[in-house]
Amino acid sequence: MPNEPDDEVVALWDLVTEGYLATRERLLGEIARRFELAPASFDILLRLERAPQHRMPMTRLAKEAALSSGGFTKVADRLVAADLIRRLPNPRDRRVTYACLTEHGADVAAQAAKTTADILRETLLGPLGPQATAALADAMRTLRKVNGC
Secondary structure, eight states: OOOHHHHHHHHHHHHHHHHHHHHHHHHHHHHHHHHOOOHHHHHHHHHHHHSGGGEEEHHHHHHHTTOOHHHHHHHHHHHHHTTSEEEEEOSSOTTOEEEEEOHHHHHHHHHHHHHHHHHHIIIIIHHHHHHHHHHHHHHHHHHHHHTTO
16 A cells, blocks of 8 residues: 555645646636737746846747747747847847847736736635745745755
8 A cells, every 4th residue: 555645745746736737728828818929939028028128148048948949049030020029139249149028028028927927816826825825935936946946
């Protein structure tokens, strides 16, 4: 017979995973419906929205978004064509090109971030309550440190 405390831990992890996937599916569906953004485009816009001066070296952005250079180029090209980002060469290092939010991109990113926060408050944070939300935030911060993020 399996060790019951181990089964509980594994079952808890399954619940966390299932809850994450269900919330992510709802969130990405709503973002696609409201903003016509694919998941990779949405991820890139949110990363740029949080970045200093709304810009980041393209190689770093591709790495953080877990995209291959070819995959990132395709997504970036679509975002440039939609006037959401622009490419900006680094004047001091010609090997570095920044991805920068345009004014329109910054507006869309801010609205998408607000929509994301609203959905998370409704589906996750509200049901958990303030104490559980704080404990979850602390656990996630600890997990990031343990995993070197």
